[in-house]
Amino acid sequence: MTLADHSFAPPPVAEDRAAMIRDHLRDAIVDRRLAPGTKLNEAEVGTLFDVSRTVVRAALQALAFEGLVKTERNRGAFVANPTPDEARQVFASRRLIEPGIARAAAACVTPKDIASFRARLHDESRLLSERGPSARRAEIHASGDFHLLLANVAGNAILLRFMEELVARSSLVIALYGRSGASSCGHNDHGNIVNALEAGDGNRAAQLLLTHIDHIESDLDLRSTTGLALAEALNTRD
Amino acid sequence: MTLADHSFAPPPVAEDRAAMIRDHLRDAIVDRRLAPGTKLNEAEVGTLFDVSRTVVRAALQALAFEGLVKTERNRGAFVANPTPDEARQVFASRRLIEPGIARAAAACVTPKDIASFRARLHDESRLLSERGPSARRAEIHASGDFHLLLANVAGNAILLRFMEELVARSSLVIALYGRSGASSCGHNDHGNIVNALEAGDGNRAAQLLLTHIDHIESDLDLRSTTGLALAEALNTRD
DNA sequence: GAAGGCCAAATTGCATACAATTTTGGCGTG
DNA sequence: CACGCCAAAATTGTATGCAATTTGGCCTTC
Structure with a gap:
C-alpha cells in the first residue's frame, strides 16, 4: 500500500x-x-x-x-404503471424541490460545472436532430441527466437521491403519457437555465426551472381515468 | 366479502x-x-x-x-452514524421541502385533520412534562409524527415518503448531536403552525416551519470535524 | 519486546432446496 | 354454453448449506 x-x-x-x-x-x-x-x-x-x-x-x-x-x-x-394521479404527484414533487436545488446550484457552481452543462446541452441538441425511437429514448435519458447534473452541483447527496428517483419516475410518466414524446420541442429551457446559473442568478434559474417543468407537464395527457381505467383501456375508439 | x-x-x-x-x-x-x-x-x-x-x-x-x-x-x-455534514444535508433538505408541504397542507386541510393535529399537540405537551429517558424518546418520536401528519395531510405520497426518511434521519441526528435533547423547549412552534393551518394561511405556516427547523438545528452541536474526526474523537479535553 | 505473517474462527454473499401460495387448465354440473 | 370446483404447474417466500472474505489471535523472527 x-x-x-x-x-x-x-x-x-x-x-x-x-x-x-x-x-x-x-x-x-x-x-x-x-x-x-x-x-x-x-x-x-x-x-x-x-x-x-x-x-x-x-x-x-x-x-x-x-x-x-x-x-x-x-x-x-x-x-410500475403510474396512474395520472401518481404522475401529477411526481411533478408536484419536482416543482417543490427543483427550484430550491437550482438556487443552491447557482450559489456554488464552478466554471468546470458550467462546462459539463454545456457538454450536456451539446449532446441534447445532437440527439434532437436525430430520428428514430433509439434517439428519442436517448433524448429523454439525456434530458434527465441534465437535471441530475444540476442536483449534483447543488452538493446535497440526499436531494440528489430524491431527484434520481423523481427523474426516473418522470421518464416513465413521459413515456406513458407524453403526447409528442419530445418535451423540449420549441423551447431551450435547459440552455436558459445554464445561462442563469453562469450569471449566478439563482432566482432566475429557479423560475426558469419552474416554467420548464410546466412545459414538460403540459406535454402530458393526464386525463383522469378515475375508476374506469380498465373499461377505458378496452375502448379502442375515443 | x-x-x-x-x-x-x-x-x-x-x-x-x-x-x-x-x-x-x-x-x-x-x-x-x-x-x-x-x-x-x-x-x-x-x-x-x-x-x-x-x-x-x-x-x-x-x-x-x-x-x-x-x-x-x-x-x-x-x-448509521451521520457526520455533521450529513446532518446539515438532512436539515437543508427539510428546509427545502417542508415549507412547500405546509403550503399544500394549508390548501387542503380539513377540520378532521385539525383535530388530529390538536390531539398530537396534546400528546406532545404531556410528554414534555414527563421525565426520564423513555419520555424523552417518546417526545422525539411524537415530534416527528407531527411532521409526518403534516406531510400526510398534504396528500402527496412521494413527498410523504421523503419526509418519513428525513424525519427518521433527523431523529438520529438529534440523538447524536442534540445539546439539550428537547428541541422544543420554550417554543410552541407546532401549535403556531396548526393555528396557521387552521386559518388557511399557507405562507405563514411555511414561514413558521422554516423558523421551527431553525430552532431544531440551532439546538445541535455540529462543529465541523472535517478530516480530524478520529483525532478529535480521541481528544477528551476540548 | 515489537513487527509482521499465517492460520482459524466468524461473518457475509450467493446458490439451492423446500414450503406456501397463486395461477392455470381441465373437468363436471347446472 | 357458462359457471364453479379441483388438481397440477408455476411462482414466490423462506431456510439452509457452502464458498469467499474479513477478523483476531498466535507464532515466528528480528
Whole structure:
C-alpha cells in the first residue's frame, strides 16, 4: 500500500451484481424497453443475468423502493404503471424541490460545472436532430441527466437521491403519457437555465426551472381515468 | 366479502415479517436504543426475531435505502452514524421541502385533520412534562409524527415518503448531536403552525416551519470535524 | 519486546432446496 | 354454453448449506 495505489477508480470488475442488475433493469424501464405492467419473473431475470433468484430479489427490492417497480406479495414484481394521479404527484414533487436545488446550484457552481452543462446541452441538441425511437429514448435519458447534473452541483447527496428517483419516475410518466414524446420541442429551457446559473442568478434559474417543468407537464395527457381505467383501456375508439 | 369487511385495519397477523423486523429496527434506531455504529449481525437479529438470515437481510437492505443503516460489502450492516455534514444535508433538505408541504397542507386541510393535529399537540405537551429517558424518546418520536401528519395531510405520497426518511434521519441526528435533547423547549412552534393551518394561511405556516427547523438545528452541536474526526474523537479535553 | 505473517474462527454473499401460495387448465354440473 | 370446483404447474417466500472474505489471535523472527 505504498506505491501508486491511490487515484485508482473502483475496480472495473463487476462486484456487487445486484446493483448491476438493478441498473440494467432501471435503464430498461426508463427507456421503456420494458413496458409498464410487465411482470419481472425472478427466475427469468436470474437466467438472463446468470445469477440466482437471491440476487435478483435484492435488485427488485431496490427498484421497488425507488418506485419503478411494484411488488405484490406472493404475486411478484411488475414494472410500475403510474396512474395520472401518481404522475401529477411526481411533478408536484419536482416543482417543490427543483427550484430550491437550482438556487443552491447557482450559489456554488464552478466554471468546470458550467462546462459539463454545456457538454450536456451539446449532446441534447445532437440527439434532437436525430430520428428514430433509439434517439428519442436517448433524448429523454439525456434530458434527465441534465437535471441530475444540476442536483449534483447543488452538493446535497440526499436531494440528489430524491431527484434520481423523481427523474426516473418522470421518464416513465413521459413515456406513458407524453403526447409528442419530445418535451423540449420549441423551447431551450435547459440552455436558459445554464445561462442563469453562469450569471449566478439563482432566482432566475429557479423560475426558469419552474416554467420548464410546466412545459414538460403540459406535454402530458393526464386525463383522469378515475375508476374506469380498465373499461377505458378496452375502448379502442375515443 | 359482503358483510362489514370494510373499515378493517390491515390484518393484525404478522404477514411480511421482513417489514415487521424493519419497523422494529427502525424504531430502535430512531429511539437510540441501538447506538449509531452498532453492528447489526444478521444471524443475531435472525435469532432475536426467530427468522432466517434471508428475511433479516431484506429488512437491513430496506433500512439501508432509508439511510438509517450503512452496509459495507463483506463486512455487514451498521446503524448509521451521520457526520455533521450529513446532518446539515438532512436539515437543508427539510428546509427545502417542508415549507412547500405546509403550503399544500394549508390548501387542503380539513377540520378532521385539525383535530388530529390538536390531539398530537396534546400528546406532545404531556410528554414534555414527563421525565426520564423513555419520555424523552417518546417526545422525539411524537415530534416527528407531527411532521409526518403534516406531510400526510398534504396528500402527496412521494413527498410523504421523503419526509418519513428525513424525519427518521433527523431523529438520529438529534440523538447524536442534540445539546439539550428537547428541541422544543420554550417554543410552541407546532401549535403556531396548526393555528396557521387552521386559518388557511399557507405562507405563514411555511414561514413558521422554516423558523421551527431553525430552532431544531440551532439546538445541535455540529462543529465541523472535517478530516480530524478520529483525532478529535480521541481528544477528551476540548 | 515489537513487527509482521499465517492460520482459524466468524461473518457475509450467493446458490439451492423446500414450503406456501397463486395461477392455470381441465373437468363436471347446472 | 357458462359457471364453479379441483388438481397440477408455476411462482414466490423462506431456510439452509457452502464458498469467499474479513477478523483476531498466535507464532515466528528480528
